[in-house]
Amino acid sequence: MIYIILFICAPYIAKFYHTKEIVLVLRVLSVKIVFSSIATVQHAYVQKHMIFKKFFFSTLGGTVISGVLGILLAYAGAGVWALVAQYLSNTIIDIIVLLITVPWHPKFLFSLERAKALMDFGWKLVFANLINAIYNELRSLIIGRSYSSAALAYYNKGNQIPALAITNIDTAIGTVVFPTMSEAENEERLKNIGRRAMKTTSYLLFPIMIGLIVVSRPLIILLLTEKWENSIIFMQILCLYWMTQPIQTTNWQIIKAIGRSDLCLKLEAIKKTIGIIMVFIAMKLGVIAIAFSAALFGFISMFINILPNKKLINYSIKDQLLDIMPALFASIVMGLIIYSIAFIKMPMVLLLVIQVIVGIISYIAMSYIFKIDSFRYILSMLQEKKLNILGSDHRKKK
Incomplete structure (x- = not known):
């Protein structure tokens, strides 16, 4: 829902800053919101059980790989898209590592009772x-x-x-x-x-x-x-x-x-x-x-x-x-x-x-x-x- 709102609002945000070029950049960058939601519970699981070594490896791997990717694209002349690629790849790698290393995985189940208690x-x-x-x-x-x-x-x-x-x-x-x-x-x-x-x-x-x-x-x-x-x-x-x-x-x-x-x-x-x-x-x-x-x-x-x-x-x-x-x-x-x-x-x-x-x-x-x-x-x-x-x-x- 938040991504859809940002997608629709992108042209108006660009108009506010008098910069048309950020419309597509904002729409692509906002995909991070969708990706990040996948790993939210894994992050909470790691924090609750204090298994921070998994945080370390996911963060380190994502930072190094995405950093190298961003630098290579910048030297190749990708401009602002080098930053976009670095930003999104960091998030994606973080998700993949956590999905592999954390024992909890999401299932297609929903409990209204539990949702109310959490909310x-x-x-x-x-x-x-x-x-x-x-x-x-x-x-x-x-x-x-x-x-x-x-x-x-x-x-x-x-x-x-x-x-x-x-x-x-x-x-x-x-x-x-x-x-x-x-x-x-x-x-x-x-x-x-x-x-x-x-x-x-x-x-x-x-x-x-x-x-x-x-x-x-x-x-x-x-x-x-x-x-x-x-x-x-x-x-x-x-x-x-x-x-x-x-x-x-x-x-x-x-x-x-x-x-x-x-x-x-x-x-x-x-x-x-x-x-x-x-x-x-x-x-x-x-x-x-x-x-x-x-x-x-x-x-x-x-x-x-x-x-x-x-x-x-x-x-x-x-x-x-x-x-x-x-x-x-x-x-x-x-x-x-x-x-x-x-x-x-x-x-x-x-x-x-x-x-x-x-x-x-x-x-x-x-x-x-x-x-x-x-x-x-x-x-x-x-x-x-x-x-x-x-x-x-x-x-x-x-």
């Missing part, structure tokens, strides 16, 4: 996620419609690298944590899981975001050349937005694990209403103002997501701020250290390498000196993993 909980989450998706695309839509395509490109490119880090770390941790939260026996256990997730994700992501703010100039110029220099300011601003995501995600997962999908929907409606008002105010001031509104909105959303968990599991704003403060403090100090290196005259490649190395060393050193809990937790996990590997090798030799 009572699920429809609220669907609408909450839909609101979130529409809002996330709204800024790009406004920039693309009200300003130049170049402004949109700079904005999206500045957003791309921090978004990639968040997607690969925060989403991965959240996917693993949610099934564990759902099985928590009581509120205290759920709070402990939430605290561990909060501390770990903030410990890993805060230094990455602050580091990206500091090294954004040499990073973008070296990776994308000087013609993308205008995207530096957007990366720096939007890193502040993405810093709030670990806190937002953990609180969202807690509410969802308790079964309060109604509360998830209410929170999204409140947050996105505020966000839309901020976007429309900012659009009159320019593209940079829109980026700043996104960063400010991230902090507002963070506190809105935190508020219910004081009542639900006694995890207050004060408690959460205390949990993330050690990682935030260490990350800021690390940022100041690597920022000072930029005043030394040296080739840009060497500058970036030194900043990254010094940043990693200084962050680990502060973690050790101040005995940051997440640092010791990660070390213990790595040590346990090492012992398991050594034990497995020893058993194989026997």
Whole structure:
């Protein structure tokens, strides 16, 4: 149904952007929706049973093969269709791998009773996620419609690298944590899981975001050349937005694990209403103002997501701020250290390498000196993993 709607609306969307060429591109790209629906239950099965190795192989295989295909088509002069082919082939390979590796397979059966039970909980989450998706695309839509395509490109490119880090770390941790939260026996256990997730994700992501703010100039110029220099300011601003995501995600997962999908929907409606008002105010001031509104909105959303968990599991704003403060403090100090290196005259490649190395060393050193809990937790996990590997090798030799 959604595909049919997009197919029909494609000419009107193209007219909105004054670009006739996207009609066919949109109609072909939208086929992803149909394909993706096939693997939805397999993804849920993998997440519930925590067999994430299957996720890894499906994602890795699809990414590598589709990436090679996209590059080859781009060099062959396929233009935008190289991106379309890469996008769709990634989805198709993901589906094929999951159908082969996951023991559950769909059957041509339907139960209205089961559908009702799922819908009572699920429809609220669907609408909450839909609101979130529409809002996330709204800024790009406004920039693309009200300003130049170049402004949109700079904005999206500045957003791309921090978004990639968040997607690969925060989403991965959240996917693993949610099934564990759902099985928590009581509120205290759920709070402990939430605290561990909060501390770990903030410990890993805060230094990455602050580091990206500091090294954004040499990073973008070296990776994308000087013609993308205008995207530096957007990366720096939007890193502040993405810093709030670990806190937002953990609180969202807690509410969802308790079964309060109604509360998830209410929170999204409140947050996105505020966000839309901020976007429309900012659009009159320019593209940079829109980026700043996104960063400010991230902090507002963070506190809105935190508020219910004081009542639900006694995890207050004060408690959460205390949990993330050690990682935030260490990350800021690390940022100041690597920022000072930029005043030394040296080739840009060497500058970036030194900043990254010094940043990693200084962050680990502060973690050790101040005995940051997440640092010791990660070390213990790595040590346990090492012992398991050594034990497995020893058993194989026997």
